[in-house]
Amino acid sequence: MLGKSIPRSxxxxxxxxxxxxxxxxxxxxxxxxxxxxxxxxxxRIKGIHTAEACKLPGVIAVWTFSDLTDVLKPIxxxxxHPSLRPRTPxxxxxxxVHHQGExxxxxxxxxxxxxxxxxxAIEVSYEVMPVVLDAEAGLSGSxxxxxxxxxxxxxxxxxxTGDVDAALADCDCIITExxxxxxVSSQAMENRAxxxxxxxxxxxxxxxxxxxxxxxxxxRGLLSQQVGLxxxxxxxxxxxxxxxxxxxxxxxPEHTLIPLLAMRLGRAVKxxxxxxxxxxxxxxxxxxxxxxxxxxxxNGRIRAMRERLLYDQxxxxxxxxxxxxxxxxxxxxxxxxxxxxxxxxxxxTHKAPSVPxxxxxxxQACFVMERMLDAAAAKLRIDPIExxxxxxxxxxxxxxxxxxxxxxxxxxxxxxxxxxxxxxEVLNLIGQSSFEQEKRDAAATGRKLGIGISCFIEMTGxxxxxxxxxxxxxxxxxxxxxxxxxxGQSHETTLAQVCAAGLEVEPSTVHVQLGxxxxxxxxxxxxxxxxxxxxxxxxxxxxAAIREKAVKAAAAMLRVAPEALKYSGGKVTELAEPHRTxxxxxxxxxxxxPALVFPFPPDIDPGxxxxxxxxxxxxxxxxGAYAMVVEVDAETGHVKIIRHALVHDCGNLINPAxxxxxxxxxxxxxIGGALFEELLYDRDGRVLNxxxxxxxxxxxxxxxxxxxSHIVTPSPFNPLGVKGVGEGGTIPVAPALASAIENALGIGxxxxxxxxxxxxxxxxxxxxxxxxNQSEHSLQEATKAT
Amino acid sequence: xxxxxxxxxxxxxxxxxxxxxxxxxxxxLREGFGLSTSISCGEGxxxxxxxxVDGQPVRSCLMLAVQASGRTVTSLEGLADQLPRLQxxxxxxxxxxxxxxxxxxMIASAALLCSNSTPSEAEIREAIKGHLCRCSGxxxxxxxxxxxxxxx
Numbered sequence: 001m002l003g004k005s006i007p008r009s010x011x012x013x014x015x016x017x018x019x020x021x022x023x024x025x026x027x028x029x030x031x032x033x034x035x036x037x038x039x040x041x042x043x044r045i046k047g048i049h050t051a052e053a054c055k056l057p058g059v060i061a062v063w064t065f066s067d068l069t070d071v072l073k074p075i076x077x078x079x080x081h082p083s084l085r086p087r088t089p090x091x092x093x094x095x096x097v098h099h100q101g102e103x104x105x106x107x108x109x110x111x112x113x114x115x116x117x118x119x120x121a122i123e124v125s126y127e128v129m130p131v132v133l134d135a136e137a138g139l140s141g142s143x144x145x146x147x148x149x150x151x152x153x154x155x156x157x158x159x160x161t162g163d164v165d166a167a168l169a170d171c172d173c174i175i176t177e178x179x180x181x182x183x184v185s186s187q188a189m190e191n192r193a194x195x196x197x198x199x200x201x202x203x204x205x206x207x208x209x210x211x212x213x214x215x216x217x218x219x220r221g222l223l224s225q226q227v228g229l230x231x232x233x234x235x236x237x238x239x240x241x242x243x244x245x246x247x248x249x250x251x252x253p254e255h256t257l258i259p260l261l262a263m264r265l266g267r268a269v270k271x272x273x274x275x276x277x278x279x280x281x282x283x284x285x286x287x288x289x290x291x292x293x294x295x296x297x298x299n300g301r302i303r304a305m306r307e308r309l310l311y312d313q314x315x316x317x318x319x320x321x322x323x324x325x326x327x328x329x330x331x332x333x334x335x336x337x338x339x340x341x342x343x344x345x346x347x348x349t350h351k352a353p354s355v356p357x358x359x360x361x362x363x364q365a366c367f368v369m370e371r372m373l374d375a376a377a378a379k380l381r382i383d384p385i386e387x388x389x390x391x392x393x394x395x396x397x398x399x400x401x402x403x404x405x406x407x408x409x410x411x412x413x414x415x416x417x418x419x420x421x422x423x424x425e426v427l428n429l430i431g432q433s434s435f436e437q438e439k440r441d442a443a444a445t446g447r448k449l450g451i452g453i454s455c456f457i458e459m460t461g462x463x464x465x466x467x468x469x470x471x472x473x474x475x476x477x478x479x480x481x482x483x484x485x486x487x488g489q490s491h492e493t494t495l496a497q498v499c500a501a502g503l504e505v506e507p508s509t510v511h512v513q514l515g516x517x518x519x520x521x522x523x524x525x526x527x528x529x530x531x532x533x534x535x536x537x538x539x540x541x542x543x544a545a546i547r548e549k550a551v552k553a554a555a556a557m558l559r560v561a562p563e564a565l566k567y568s569g570g571k572v573t574e575l576a577e578p579h580r581t582x583x584x585x586x587x588x589x590x591x592x593x594p595a596l597v598f599p600f601p602p603d604i605d606p607g608x609x610x611x612x613x614x615x616x617x618x619x620x621x622x623x624g625a626y627a628m629v630v631e632v633d634a635e636t637g638h639v640k641i642i643r644h645a646l647v648h649d650c651g652n653l654i655n656p657a658x659x660x661x662x663x664x665x666x667x668x669x670x671i672g673g674a675l676f677e678e679l680l681y682d683r684d685g686r687v688l689n690x691x692x693x694x695x696x697x698x699x700x701x702x703x704x705x706x707x708x709s710h711i712v713t714p715s716p717f718n719p720l721g722v723k724g725v726g727e728g729g730t731i732p733v734a735p736a737l738a739s740a741i742e743n744a745l746g747i748g749x750x751x752x753x754x755x756x757x758x759x760x761x762x763x764x765x766x767x768x769x770x771x772x773n774q775s776e777h778s779l780q781e782a783t784k785a786t
Numbered sequence: 787x788x789x790x791x792x793x794x795x796x797x798x799x800x801x802x803x804x805x806x807x808x809x810x811x812x813x814x815l816r817e818g819f820g821l822s823t824s825i826s827c828g829e830g831x832x833x834x835x836x837x838x839v840d841g842q843p844v845r846s847c848l849m850l851a852v853q854a855s856g857r858t859v860t861s862l863e864g865l866a867d868q869l870p871r872l873q874x875x876x877x878x879x880x881x882x883x884x885x886x887x888x889x890x891x892m893i894a895s896a897a898l899l900c901s902n903s904t905p906s907e908a909e910i911r912e913a914i915k916g917h918l919c920r921c922s923g924x925x926x927x928x929x930x931x932x933x934x935x936x937x938x
Contacts, residue, residue, distance in 0.1 A: 011877040014885030016869075017822025017862040021886065026820075113787075113808070189826045189834060189886040189920050242824075242886025243920050275827040488884025488921045657880045661926060665883060668923030692831035692918070700911040700924040 001501035002720075005657035008493045009512070010486075013240075020239040022193035022210050027268040030195070031060055033261055034115035034271065035254065036105040036122050037281060038097040041350040041685025042143070043126040045095055048105060053121035058114040061265060062122065063257075064105045065092045071260065073226060075251055078218065079320030081407065083157040086317040087146045087348065091226070091253035097126070098145060098315035099352045100686050101280030103253045108261050108269060131350040131685040135289060135310040138347035145315060145348035154313045154346040155321045158328070161403035162339030167304035171295030175375045181364045181734075181754045182678030183287035183312065186357050187697060188487075190242020191273035192282055194254050196262035205235035205518065209259055212241040214249035215525025216485055220517050226256040227263065238515035244487030245669070246356040247283050249527045250318050279690035284679065285357025286754075287312040288327065288364045294372040300380050300387040304339035307331050307368070311346040314353040321346060323354065323361040325407040326459070330365035332402060334419045334457045334623055335373075335391040340404070350685045356527060358669055359730040362458060367754060370454045370735030374742075375749040384739065385427065388455055392419040399716070406619075414457070414621045415717045422625040422647040422711060423455055429645035429707050430627035438629075448632045449642065450744025452736040458622040460650075460724025461533025465615040467523050468538035470499060470546050472608040474592065476570075476585030478503060478510045480542075483523020484535050485515035489726060490658045491531055497654055498536050498720070502543025503584065505570040522613070529622070529724025532654060537718050538614035545610040546584075553591055553608070554582045556600050584608065620715035620723035624648035626667070626732035632744040634769075637762030639675060639741060645707040646732075651715045651723040659725050664706045666729020672698040674734040678755050747771075792855035797821075797864025805851040811837070811859070812846035821861045822889045826918070833917035836890040837861045843897040862889040868896045875934035881926035887919045895931050903938055905931065 013019060050062040065072060074088045093104050107118040130143035138145065138152035145152050168174060195210040207229055213219045216236040224231045241248065254271055261269045273282070289310040295303045311324035321344075328342040373391070377384040393400055395418045404412040427433070435451050442449045469481040480499045484491060492512040500507040513519045524534070547567045554572035555562040558580055565572050572587065574580040588608035591600070598606065628644040646663060653659050676696040680688040689695045714721030738751040741761060747768040753760060787806045794801055796819065805814055812835040815823040823846055826834035830848040837846045838860035865872065872892050875881075882888045891914060898905055898913040905913065910931045914924065 005880075007877045008880060010885065011873070011882065014882060014888055015873040015876050015892070017889055019822070019824075019885050019888075021824070023824070024816075113806075187920060189832065189884065189918065190824075191826070241884060242826075243884045245920070275829065488882075490880075490883070661880045661883060661922060664923040664925055665921045669920065691829065692827050693829070697918050697920065699915045699918065700927065701915045703923055703925075705925040705928065706923065 001497050001507060003653055003656065005655055006493065006497065006507060008490050009496060010490060010492050021190055021242055022195055022212050022239060023190070023272045025195050025210055025270065027195065027197060030268040030270055031108050031110055032112045032115050033106055033108045033258055033269050034112065034119055035103045036107070036119045037101045037277065038093065038104050039100065040097055040126050040128050041100045042129040042131045043097045044129060045093060045097065045104065046125040046127055049123040050105065053107065053118040056114060056118050056121060058110040059107065059118045061108040061261065062105060062118060065090065065094050068092065068260065071227065075253065075256070076222060076225060077317045077320060079322050081155065081320045083155045084317065084320055085149060085154055089253065089316050091256040099350055101277065101352060106257050106261070108265060132348065133681060133685055134349055135312040135347035138349050139345070145350055149348065152348045154317055154348050156345045157321060158343035159405060160341040164304045164306050164339045164341040167339040168293065168295040168306070171303050172298040173296045173376060173380050174293060175372055175379060176293045177372060177375060177752060179290040179292065179368050179371060179752045181286050181288045181367065183284050183351065184357065184673055184677045185279050185282065185284055185679055185695065186245040186247045187278065188243030188245055188248065191275060191278045192248065192252065192254070193272040194258040195268065195270045196259040197268040198263040205233055207234045207259055207263065208237065209234065210237045210239060211255060212248055213238050214244045214485060214487060214527060216515055216517050217483055217523040218525050219251055219255055222251045223255055223259060227259055235518045238485035241485060241487040244526065245358040246360060246527060247285065248487065249525060250283055250355050275692065276690050279687060279695065280352065283318065283353045283355040284314065284351065285354055286364065287354060290368045292368050292372055294376055296376050296380065298380070300376060300382045300390050302335060302337050302391050305332065305337050307342040309342065309344040311344060312349050312351065312354055313346045314349060314351045316353045318353050318355055322407055323356050327361035327365045329404045329406065329412050330362045330459070331369050333366055333369045334393055334455045335369065336393055358666065359727045360528065362727065363670065363673065363731045363734060366454065366456045366731045367734045371738060371749060374739055378748050385453060388423060389420060392423065392455065394420065408617065410617050413618065415715045416713045417621060417623045417649055418711060418713050419455060419623055422623060422649060425647040425709060425711070426453065426625040426627045426645055429647065429709065430629060430643065432627070435629065448634060448744040449629060450632060450740040450742065451627065451629050452739030452743060453625065453627045454732040454736040455625045456623065456732040458529065458728040458731060459619045460529035460622055461616070461620045461718065462528040462530050463615065463617045465524060465613045466534035466538045467520050467611065467613050468535060468542045469520050469609065469611045470542040472546065472584045472588040474585050474589030476509065476583060478505065479513060480510055480539060481513040481519040482535050482539065483520045484526045484531050487526065489531060489662065490655065494532065494654045494658055495535060495539055498539045499543055502540050503546060503570055504568060529726035532722045533620050533718055533724050534614055534616065536654065536720050536722055538612055540720055541612040541614055542610045545612060546608060549610065550584055550587050550608060553587050553600060553604055556604065557582060557587070557590055616718065618717040620651060620717055622648065622650040622723040622725060622728050624728060624732065626736050628736050628740050630737065630740040630744060632741055632761065634745065634765045637758035637765060639756065639761060641671065641704055643704055643707065647709050647711065648728065649711045649713050650725045651713060652721040653710065653712065654722065660708060662725045663708060663729045666727060667706055667733055668698055668703050670730040670733030671703055673730065674737045674755055676755055676757060790852050792852055794854050795858045797860060807852055809851045810847050811849040811851050811854050814851040815846060815861055821863055823861050824886055824889055826886065833894065834887050834890040836893040838893060838897060841900065843893055862892050865892065865896050868899065871934050871937060872896065875930040879926045879930040879933060881922065881930040883921035887917060890917050891919065891927055895934065898931065899935055904935055907932065
């Protein structure tokens with residue numbers, strides 16, 4: 001059952017138009033809500049006039065902060081850290097706006113169209129204030145984001161392994177470079193949405209909230225604090241979700257505001273974000289500035305690395321220092337870096353909060369390390385592939401302790417892998433050995449081809465725990481309830497496979513329930529490629545316990561010792577008399593019989609139902625190598641991907657087709673991020689390209705099919721031996737693309753910014769031409785002089 | 787709000803309805819008829835809300851409901867004969883992940899296969915390039931449409 005590419009059980013409804021997305025939900029007597037957002041990034045609200053909006057027919061409520069002073073509290077951030085000076089938003093701006101798109105007022109009306117009309121009728125007078133546009137400006141102290149923090153620093157931290165100063169003093173080659181990565185928007189196809197209903201006389205949870213969150217339980221916990229209801233008086237349902245990518249794991253102001261409307265107005269309320277709002281108000285990711293120094297010996301072996309990270313936090317903290325901390329520990333990646341020192345400053349700016357977006361700090365780290373290796377290879381005149389071979393960790397070095405500490409102070413310990421094999425195999429897949437000939441042939445027709453390669457690891461399966469409840473029905477069907485939700489990762493299929501494998505039944509007999517706090521009380525959520533590792537192993541534990549209980553109960557039913565029985569194929573069979581068998585459903589029926597006598601020993605509880613938690617603080621590290629061949633148009637800066645290849649190792653595969661589609665999709669997002677995607681701001685901190693016609697996502701004509709293969713090095717850190725795959729694809733693309741572009745243009749390491757948009761490629765290309773012309777010119781001059 | 791009564795042939799049935807003159811076809815199909823047509827960008831960039839109008843793919847967020855009057859409109863639910871073949875090919879190729887964009891891609895696939903029963907990979911990519919998917923990287927759609935064409 002494990003390792004089979006069975007079709008997805010989700011597809012039956014999703015391909016018939018029966019997807020249960022929040023925006024499709026229609027409740028009786030439901031009204032609509034819309035949010036008025038600040039057009040300014042930094043401003044004080046002098047006054048809000050809502051009277052005209054209130055008068056419009058169909059308008060039910062128009063609220064600003066002053067209407068809700070009795071209940072509104074800052075939204076808590078959920079990852080405390082000693083170095084952190086957290087500033088968090090109120091659900092509606094109290095007096096000062098800290099980023100464009102912050103909610104200033106909320107309207108409820110009979111229809112969405114009336115809501116929009118009401119928003120236009122609200123007048124807000126703002127006193128516009130100076131803006132902090134980026135982390136460096138924040139540090140310069142030219143303006144303040146939060147009045148009480150004159151240095152704009154949200155957090156600073158660092159760590160060191162070995163002795164970097166001493167090691168750098170002893171290096172043959174030292175490279176120092178600065179790298180920057182742009183700010184991006186995740187742009188799931190489904191916008192955020194919240195529907196809330198309050199039933200004051202309900203005998204179960206009175207407040208029900210449907211929302212496309214990656215973490216229904218986290219949402220319930222924060223909502224409980226925000227509206228003052230106990231957690232178990234709230235039911236959060238995350239039905240089908242149209243893409244998450246990390247940003248849908250956060251708690252947003254609308255998660256408080258829509259339930260409050262429902263509670264106070266006595267009507268079900270629906271809010272669906274617009275695409276423009278998804279650019280301005282859904283949190284962003286990725287913006288970082290790096291200054292890195294790499295020291296190597298003459299053979300290209302890394303001796304030491306120093307790294308300084310400036311992290312653009314945006315206006316508020318929502319998840320501690322998680323993303324920048326991941327970057328700081330991820331820079332060494334798959335390479336042996338015996339001495340490493342890193343320091344990070346997180347700086348408040350007048351932009352939307354920066355939060356984990358697919359890859360969560362790892363793509364930037366990979367870009368830095370791979371670029372530094374390319375630069376070192378050029379300086380030492382070593383082949384860029386060879387320098388990687390010399391520094392990759394070897395299979396016999398695992399488990400490998402990097403000496404670094406994770407954000408929770410646990411050691412950063414790589415579990416297993418075969419990094420060199422991935423590199424060698426990807427060279428075969430991309431056709432590296434014949435590439436020089438291919439390049440020459442292309443050059444003969446005026447085409448510039450280039451090749452780029454990168455190696456990466458992906459920390460997956462973060463703790464602390466995940467839950468699974470397996471219940472066997474007397475009819476023989478199995479219901480698996482898990483706390484996690486799904487945003488397209490095929491969890492209903494893959495977790496059914498794990499459950500079916502554990503119970504030795506067909507996956508079609510397993511019905512998976514997920515994304516609803518009422519089906520299971522405790523769960524953490526979906527992020528950091530943790531579902532296969534955390535939820536998968538919880539399911540495996542629960543099925544093992546079901547088998548154990550089934551044998552014990554069967555022993556009582558058949559009046560034999562448990563040792564006389566075996567569990568196989570979803571049945572318990574007596575070894576000596578194989579015709580005596582009990583199917584799981586029969587045992588479940590006996591364990592839940594309404595007869596007055598419970599015919600089992602006192603240590604057996606009723607029902608064939610088991611809840612288990614898988615707890616772990618040891619992540620599993622997936623890894624891989626990625627290669628691409630591109631064609632660069634030196635006249636326009638346009639980059640066309642000719643082919644690309646991936647060799648990936650995520651341990652044991654539950655469903656290879658699901659893994660491959662996750663990797664393909666991750667790489668597609670990596671390509672978007674590497675080639676096109678960047679939020680651009682005007683000098684007042686307003687986004688210039690908050691639309692899909694100016695913020696470009698990759699399309700079918702831009703991404704050729706991915707050539708991919710897998711090697712399998714099971715994780716020794718979890719019973720299933722699995723490693724996560726959700727984020728991996730986004731990590732290696734940008735550095736491979738940068739190398740490939742430079743290779744095509746015949747230049748050294750000059751690309752230091754992500755994304756590599758056509759204008760930027762053109763700049764690099766022209767600078768290279770200029771340099772070539774100049775050196776040719778000075779060569780001619782020198783020849784003349786002699 | 788000003789309304790006008792329109793008559794459309796929707797998924798094979800003639801429907802008459804009074805609609806606000808400012809209502810988009812996408813909104814009418816979703817809210818008025820409860821169909822699967824999803825809205826993603828609402829400004830014509832993503833293709834998610836595509837339906838067939840007189841057999842041609844149209845972004846229903848850019849068309850007013852009144853403009854559809856007197857015309858034939860087909861959503862995913864109305865693809866009839868083509869639907870099972872597309873569903874099978876999409877499922878076998880693991881084409882979709884979150885599925886939010888699926889109705890638009892299936893409409894585009896149906897329109898392509900009506901006009902070209904043996905499309906090349908390049909023709910398929912050209913035909914679906916107006917549709918955004920953020921999960922898949924598109925290759926599953928390409929193989930699914932090739933399969934669907936082969937099994938016609």
